[in-house]
Amino acid sequence: xxxxxxxxxxxxxxxxxxxxxxxxxxxxxxxxxxxxxxxxxxxxxxxxxxxxxxxxxxxxxxxxxxxxxxxxxxxxxxxxxxxxxxxxxxxxxxxxxxxxxxxxxxxxxxxxxxxxxxxxxxxxxxxxxxxxxxxxxxxxxxxxxxxxxxxxxxxxxxxxxxxxxxxxxxxxxxxxxxxxxxxxxxxxxxxxxxxxxxxxxxxxxxxxxxxxxxxxxxxxxxxxxxxxxxxxxxxxxxxxxxxxxxxxxxxxxxxxxxxxxxxxxxxxxxxxxxxxxxxxxxxxxxxxxxxxxxxxxxxxxxxxxxxxx
Amino acid sequence: xxxxxxxxxxxxxxxxxxxxxxxxxxxxxxxxxxxxxxxxxxxxxxxxxxxxxxxxxxxxxxxxxxxxxxxxxxxxxxxxxxxxxxxxxxxxxxxxxxxxxxxxxxxxxxxxxxxxxxxxxxxxxxxxxxxxxxxxxxxxxxxxxxxxxxxxxxxxxxxxxxxxxxxxxxxxxxxxxxxxxxxxxxxxxxxxxxxxxxxxxxxxxxxxxxxxxxxxxxxxxxxxxxxxxxxxxxxxxxxxxxxxxxxxxxxxxxxxxxxxxxxxxxxxxxxxxxxxxxxxxxxxxxxxxxxxxxxxxxxxxxxxxxxxxxxxxxxxxxxxxxxxxxxxxxxxxxxxxxxxxxxxxxxxxxxxxxxxxxxxxxxxxxxxxxxxxxxxxxxxxxxxxxxxxxxxx
Numbered sequence: 002x003x004x005x006x007x008x009x010x011x012x013x014x015x016x017x018x019x020x021x022x023x024x025x026x027x028x029x030x031x032x033x034x035x036x037x038x039x040x041x042x043x044x045x046x047x048x049x050x051x052x053x054x055x056x057x058x059x060x061x062x063x064x065x066x067x068x069x070x071x072x073x074x075x076x077x078x079x080x081x082x083x084x085x086x087x088x089x090x091x092x093x094x095x096x097x098x099x100x101x102x103x104x105x106x107x108x109x110x111x112x113x114x115x116x117x118x119x120x121x122x123x124x125x126x127x128x129x130x131x132x133x134x135x136x137x138x139x140x141x142x143x144x145x146x147x148x149x150x151x152x153x154x155x156x157x158x159x160x161x162x163x164x165x166x167x168x169x170x171x172x173x174x175x176x177x178x179x180x181x182x183x184x185x186x187x188x189x190x191x192x193x194x195x196x197x198x199x200x201x202x203x204x205x206x207x208x209x210x211x212x213x214x215x216x217x218x219x220x221x222x223x224x225x226x227x228x229x230x231x232x233x234x235x236x237x238x239x240x241x242x243x244x245x246x247x248x249x250x251x252x253x254x255x256x257x258x259x260x261x262x263x264x265x266x267x268x269x270x271x272x273x274x275x276x277x278x279x280x281x282x283x284x285x286x287x288x289x290x291x292x293x294x295x296x297x298x299x300x301x302x303x304x305x306x307x308x309x310x
Numbered sequence: 311x312x313x314x315x316x317x318x319x320x321x322x323x324x325x326x327x328x329x330x331x332x333x334x335x336x337x338x339x340x341x342x343x344x345x346x347x348x349x350x351x352x353x354x355x356x357x358x359x360x361x362x363x364x365x366x367x368x369x370x371x372x373x374x375x376x377x378x379x380x381x382x383x384x385x386x387x388x389x390x391x392x393x394x395x396x397x398x399x400x401x402x403x404x405x406x407x408x409x410x411x412x413x414x415x416x417x418x419x420x421x422x423x424x425x426x427x428x429x430x431x432x433x434x435x436x437x438x439x440x441x442x443x444x445x446x447x448x449x450x451x452x453x454x455x456x457x458x459x460x461x462x463x464x465x466x467x468x469x470x471x472x473x474x475x476x477x478x479x480x481x482x483x484x485x486x487x488x489x490x491x492x493x494x495x496x497x498x499x500x501x502x503x504x505x506x507x508x509x510x511x512x513x514x515x516x517x518x519x520x521x522x523x524x525x526x527x528x529x530x531x532x533x534x535x536x537x538x539x540x541x542x543x544x545x546x547x548x549x550x551x552x553x554x555x556x557x558x559x560x561x562x563x564x565x566x567x568x569x570x571x572x573x574x575x576x577x578x579x580x581x582x583x584x585x586x587x588x589x590x591x592x593x594x595x596x597x598x599x600x601x602x603x604x605x606x607x608x609x610x611x612x613x614x615x616x617x618x619x620x621x622x623x624x625x626x627x628x629x630x631x632x633x634x635x636x637x638x639x640x641x642x643x644x645x646x647x648x649x650x651x652x653x654x655x656x657x658x659x660x661x662x663x664x665x666x667x668x669x670x671x672x673x674x675x676x677x678x679x680x681x682x683x684x685x686x687x688x689x690x691x692x693x694x695x696x697x698x699x700x701x702x703x
Contacts, residue, residue, distance in 0.1 A: 041513045043382070056521035066510040068381050069520035070404055074374035077366060081336065081378025081386070082510050084362040088333040088384055092360060095511050117374065120367030 002199045008036045012064075019062040021054040024220040024227025026234055027106070027133040028054065030191040034102070034131060034215075037201040040065050042100040043082050047075035047109030050140040050219075051133060073113040076121035076130055079103035083126045100205050101128040107148030108138040111174050115147075122181045122210045129204045129211045132174065135219035143222040147172040150242075151293075152269075152278050152286045155222075160277035165286060170293060178212040179248050185211035187247035192216075192234025196245055196256055203249070216243045224273025233271060240268045241298040252308040255301060262298070265291050312490040312557070319482035322450040322489060323389070323415045323475070324349035326457035328359055329497035330413075333384035333504075336364040336375040340394040341427045342479040343417045347389060369394035373401035380410035381519045383509030385461070387412065391479060392419035392433045399437065405472050406441025407535060408519055411464030412472040414442075415457065418580065418631075419479040420667045428668020429479040431579065432632040434608075435641045441535055443469075443542055444609040446579040447477040451489040455559055456606075458492070461501045462549045468541040470507075478581040480668065492557060500556060542610045563612035565604040566619050568594060572601030573624040574683040575657075577616075577646060579605050582629055582664075582671055589676040600680050611645050617653035620646075624687035625658045627679045629699070631665045639663075639696045658686040664699035675699050 003011075014035035021028040027050055035042065045068040046052045052069045055062035070078045083101040090096070103121070105114050110132040118130055137155050138144040145155040151170045154160040158167040178186045185207045189197040197215065204211035218234050220227040237243040240263045245256040266287055269275040278287050317325060323346045327335070335354075337347040354363045364379075366372045372388045379386035390398060395416055405412055420426040421433050434444055443463060447453045453475065460473040477483060492500070508517045523531055547562055554560025565583075568590050569575065576586050583604040593600045603619050605612075620626060630640025637644060643661035650659065662679060665671050679699065686692065 040516075043510045043513075045378070053522050056518055058521040058523045058527050061518035061521060063518050064516060066513055066516045067518045068378065068510060069518075069522075070374055070377055071400055074370060074401065077371035077374035078378035078381075080364065080366075080371075081334065081375030081380075082382040083378075084334045084336075084364045084375065085379040085382035085384035085386065086511055088360065088362040088379075089382075089511065092333070097513070099511060099513060116367060117371050120371055123367070124364065 002202050003037065005195055008198055011036050012040065014040060014064045015055070016062045016064060019055045020057065021050070022221055022227070024230045025050070026191050026219070026230045027051050027135055027217040029230070030133050030197065030215050030217045033191055033194050033197050034201050035065065037198045038100050038102060038205060041097055042102055043068070043079070044102045044104065045069065045075050045079045045082070047105030047114055048072040049106040049109050051104065051106070053140055072109055074117050075103045075105045075109060075114055076118040079128055080121040080124065080126045083128050101126070102131060103128060104131045104133060106139070107132060107134040107136055108146045111147035111172050119181065122178065122183050122212065125209055127209060129201070129213065132214045133217040134214055135217050135222060137222050139219050139222045148174060151290060152275060152283070154274045154277060165277055165283045175214045182251070183212060184209040185247070185249055187213045188216070188243060188245055189213055190216040190234045190238060190243060190245070192231050192238065193245060193257065200247060222274065225271050229271065233268070236263070236268045236271065239263050240265045241294050242268055244298060244301055246301060253301070253305040254308070255305050265294055313493065315489050315491045316486055317450055317489060318345065318484055318486050319450045319453045319477050320346040320417065320484065321349050322454040323457055323477070324353070325491060326454045327387060328353045329492070329494055330385070330458065330461055330501050331359050331498070332361050332387045334364060334376070334379035334386040335361045336366050336372040336379070336386070336388045338366050338369050338372045338390070338394065340369070340391045342419060342483045343389050343391040343394065343415070345483070346415060346417065369397040370401060373398040373405060376412055377401060377405050377408065377410060380405070380412050381408065382511050383506040385504045387414060389415040389417070391417045392421050395433045395437065396421060402437050402440045402442065404520070407531070409470040409535070409538065410472060411470055413457065413460045413464055414472065414474050415453070416474045416476045417479045417483045418476050426667040427479070429481050430631045430666045430668065434474060434476050435632040438609055438641065441471060441539065442609065443471055443473040443607070445473060445475050445607055446605065447475060447482065448581060448583045448604065449482060450487040453477045453482065454489055454491060455553065455557065455561065458497060458500060459549045459553050459561065463542065463545050465504060466545040467507070469538050469545045471538050471542065476580070481581045490557070496556065539610055543607070543612060546607055561606065563607040564615050564619060565606060566601070567604065568601040569603060569619055571599055572622070573599045573687055574680055575601050575603055575620060575623045575626045576629060576676065576679060577603045577605065577626060577642065578629040579608060579642065580631070582631070585671055585673055586676050589673045589680070592673070593677070593680055598680070605642070613649040616646065616649045617655060620650065620657060621653070621655045623655065623657040625683040627683055628659065628661045630661060630663050633663060633666070658689050658691045660686065660692065660695045660697060662697050662699040669700050671700060
């Protein structure tokens with residue numbers, strides 16, 4: 002596994018000069034992922050922030066081959082490219098090893114692209130799917146998605162006088178991918194770059210489909226000062242809101258166990274999208290979120306224990 | 311050496327695919343396309359073809375995977391019908407705009423709703439403006455021949471657009487016919503090696519497919535796509551002629567049947583052309599000057615050839631196997647009227663909507679159409695020129 006210093010010395014495959022907002026962690030994630038994957042990588046992305054900010058014609062930020070097709074078909078598109086690779090390699094028309102990475106935001110993955118992702122994983126393509134999860138449809142203006150946390154104020158679930166933000170808990174996408182029994186599933190965040198890089202490296206080295214859900218804070222949608230992105234990402238891990246773990250051939254491993262598990266309120270209070278939750282009448286929602294986090298964390302540790310026994 | 315075969319339309323399509331031997335085929339089942347892919351699956355299972363066979367979870371993913379494969383430099387195909395094509399819709403346009411030379415058999419079936427599994431042309435007519443070339447097939451022989459020609463048309467560097475080879479669900483897809491097939495080696499030579507201009511797999515010369523194209527370039531790119539389509543008629547004719555030299559069966563954009571001295575002309579697409587030819591033969595035997603204009607290429611639409619072919623006609627009936635709701639008449643009818651406008655020819659034109667949802671069209675129906683035309687010959691287009699054929703009540 003390359004160290005951070007080695008990664009920093011590698012060729013940048015996602016060029017600077019793209020049009021992401023300052024403090025955009027999805028783009029930080031892309032940079033870290035591509036530094037790890039290297040030039041011999043075909044990547045593709047669903048319609049969304051990353052695609053929009055990196056490919057405004059006649060420019061492209063991608064120094065590796067890249068394809069965008071539509072919102073809901075990133076996995077299917079890359080599965081086709083991977084099938085072409087297998088066919089042409091078998092025929093002796095291509096001779097090098099090539100990685101295949103499909104990407105999408107939480108909208109393109111939890112929601113509109115879930116079927117395409119599920120199908121590609123079930124078919125067993127040798128590809129990695131990365132969900133850059135910024136917890137709402139940010140590209141279209143911060144609308145709620147199936148990945149948006151409970152209580153979040155978004156453009157379509159505003160904190161109103163009678164409804165305090167999104168009513169539902171998010172869909173457990175990482176669990177859904179674990180249930181696909183694919184060789185490798187993980188959660189990561191660019192807040193822990195070495196962990197993310199190691200997971201990408203491992204996912205690409207394993208034969209068959211792999212999935213990494215990458216929590217990628219969005220300064221505009223989450224409403225915190227842009228220079229705090231990395232801190233916000235790390236705090237999501239330290240509160241166990243976003244545990245770092247991996248499931249390799251069914252075996253669980255928790256990659257980071259905070260010594261001092263912080264209350265989720267410390268993460269929520271840093272973000273404007275949760276400000277209304279701190280009003281007296283809404284505080285029960287914070288309790289509900291904390292309860293869910295605690296239960297999930299215990300269950301995760303138990304599954305790791307079971308894997309080792 | 312020609313091979314004499316007895317095949318259904320679906321099997322003829324699969325046989326052509328076996329011989330073309332594409333690199334990637336993506337498939338999702340829908341009636342009446344299913345048996346084409348069953349047959350191709352047997353070829354895969356027996357090791358007769360080299361294709362990676364990607365059995366996707368929807369038609370949307372079938373077209374998406376085909377786009378991904380074609381962008382990766384593969385000769386890629388899929389096939390579908392009706393609702394499957396409708397589900398692909400978004401990516402059908404994308405395939406054309408990325409200039410990917412995909413070939414797709416579309417086995418024509420009525421679009422829902424109400425749900426119906428039988429033939430009409432509502433599926434392909436709906437995406438007539440998608441940037442795909444659309445070749446209609448009269449019978450199993452044409453299914454086979456059109457498939458082989460489609461590869462060369464799509465991959466022509468002046469065209470670079472995907473091609474739909476359409477044929478009528480059940481009427482052609484499930485009916486066995488005698489046809490002539492080419493030898494495998496001849497087809498291999500005919501389609502040749504596919505060398506893509508750009509490929510995702512060329513990591514030494516990386517390209518970005520599908521960038522965000524805003525006000526300052528989108529228009530020019532659409533104009534380029536239009537030029538590809540504008541180059542298609544010449545490519546279709548050139549390939550049709552070369553195919554004639556190879557097989558003995560030449561193809562053009564349209565086919566004229568007994569048209570030279572015909573006063574009364576029926577215009578049709580697909581299997582109805584066979585029914586019409588048989589009726590024309592009978593009426594000719596009775597001494598009547600009748601003929602058929604078959605449209606093989608609906609996109610590109612061969613306006614000049616059609617106006618020329620109709621220059622001597624006194625009355626014309628356009629048979630439409632689909633509806634264009636809110637428009638005066640069906641989609642073929644609208645195109646024919648536009649082709650005639652300003653051409654100098656001014657026959658009476660009537661439009662018959664027929665055969666929706668698989669409703670049968672018989673020779674008696676076609677005979678009735680010619681009888682109607684005989685009354686109209688030399689007159690102006692009547693006000694009630696949008697009519698129905700085979701409709702109750």
